[in-house]
Amino acid sequence: MDPRSQVLLRQAELFHGELLLAGLPADDLLGQLPAAHGWSWHQGEQQRLAARFPQRSHFGTEPPERRFDAAVLFLPKSRELADYLLQSLAARLPGLPLYLVGEKRGGIERAARQLSLYGTPRKLDSARHSQLWQVAIDKVPKRPDLLALAQRFSLDLAEGPLTVVSLPGVFSHGRLDAGSELLLSHLDGLTPGRLLDFGCGAGVIGATLKRRYAAAEVFLLDVDAFALQSSQLTLEANGLQAEVLAGDGIDAAPGSLDGILSNPPFHQGVRTDYQASEHLIAQARHHLRAGGELRLVANAFLRYPALIERHLGPCATLAEGGGFRVYSAQRRS
The missing domain is CATH 3.40.50.150 (Vaccinia Virus protein VP39)
Incomplete structure (x- = not known):
């Protein structure tokens, strides 16, 4: 299983209700979190997820149009893309938690500072060379125009x-x-x-x-x-x-x-x-x-x-x- 998924599962008690996993790897995370739904922009990973978890993953440049109680963003390589994804998710989560997970060498600590645009970020875990951060969205942005x-x-x-x-x-x-x-x-x-x-x-x-x-x-x-x-x-x-x-x-x-x-x-x-x-x-x-x-x-x-x-x-x-x-x-x- 992907190390970032392992870090999430160390805090599995946090993820109850309808959860959106954005940019998730094609591992068994959806199997471990049965109330979760995926959002992928990588066609190969989407195909593998759809084969194992039918109707539970969405492919595209926009989040699925449904209500979620929380969201997790797997940090992408591009900073510009991370900006867009964080704003897209924060706009749909007023008063709700948004999580950011990523590898240390992928710049997770720098990216976590972007969460301060939407609330007060806090680090929840650090393991498997990865970190998990959380922010409660109290500064709700407009939905970005891609x-x-x-x-x-x-x-x-x-x-x-x-x-x-x-x-x-x-x-x-x-x-x-x-x-x-x-x-x-x-x-x-x-x-x-x-x-x-x-x-x-x-x-x-x-x-x-x-x-x-x-x-x-x-x-x-x-x-x-x-x-x-x-x-x-x-x-x-x-x-x-x-x-x-x-x-x-x-x-x-x-x-x-x-x-x-x-x-x-x-x-x-x-x-x-x-x-x-x-x-x-x-x-x-x-x-x-x-x-x-x-x-x-x-x-x-x-x-x-x-x-x-x-x-x-x-x-x-x-x-x-x-x-x-x-x-x-x-x-x-």
């Missing part, structure tokens, strides 16, 4: 300016990261058939593909609800149409693709984790047609070429700069 928190910026592309819309918690919130910038400059020469932006984030790559290859069928895939909504907003801001898909990894991608483009994710919470990237490389051939291309950008120190050649075919380095490389390989027939 769209008002979006950051917008413009990219000057060959086809004209592209407006990018990103929500709190989305990778590289409010700016273009160096890896995506390098990949954006090397999107020529693709077969304009069925193209996938894997780990789409705010939709920069997917929107650019649709702008450049107007006749192509473009898909944008991500595991995170805030990323999915950001991608949809980016497409709408530029008058583009593409299919935005929720899924946990490349296994959720459609088949018979002519190209998979990606600046693949490498974080899970506060930890660095290359599993999704390596699984993408290992499984891309099952989603590409014969001759279809995987084109991705990655940190130059990662030994991806050998892995790519093992699963797809000869790997070419299309570009290098800023500590990143763009790799390309076509599926063998």
Whole structure:
């Protein structure tokens, strides 16, 4: 069981009545707290929770519209996202308790100070390298407008300016990261058939593909609800149409693709984790047609070429700069 869940269960007597667990891990916590309901924005965790606890977990960027007697927020990595989530929960809990749990190395002590906006916070427990804090909501905020928190910026592309819309918690919130910038400059020469932006984030790559290859069928895939909504907003801001898909990894991608483009994710919470990237490389051939291309950008120190050649075919380095490389390989027939 997740260490944060273990800390909660050390104080299980506090959690009676209808309880909302926001950002909960996909462990047995809902089984241990039978009156609790989950709210997840991670599609993979939501799928695992829904399989074990049907109708007891909600997926999306907004809390479920139902009454709760208390809520627990599992601290996310992003401070901007934590701000939004705390305000969303506090607005629904006048006079009721809000709990915050997180790992010490994830910044729980700093984040706990944010609770003072809504009352007087107090630390309840510290164990398993995690802490549990509580505040009774006596300063009730307004419900936050998520769209008002979006950051917008413009990219000057060959086809004209592209407006990018990103929500709190989305990778590289409010700016273009160096890896995506390098990949954006090397999107020529693709077969304009069925193209996938894997780990789409705010939709920069997917929107650019649709702008450049107007006749192509473009898909944008991500595991995170805030990323999915950001991608949809980016497409709408530029008058583009593409299919935005929720899924946990490349296994959720459609088949018979002519190209998979990606600046693949490498974080899970506060930890660095290359599993999704390596699984993408290992499984891309099952989603590409014969001759279809995987084109991705990655940190130059990662030994991806050998892995790519093992699963797809000869790997070419299309570009290098800023500590990143763009790799390309076509599926063998």
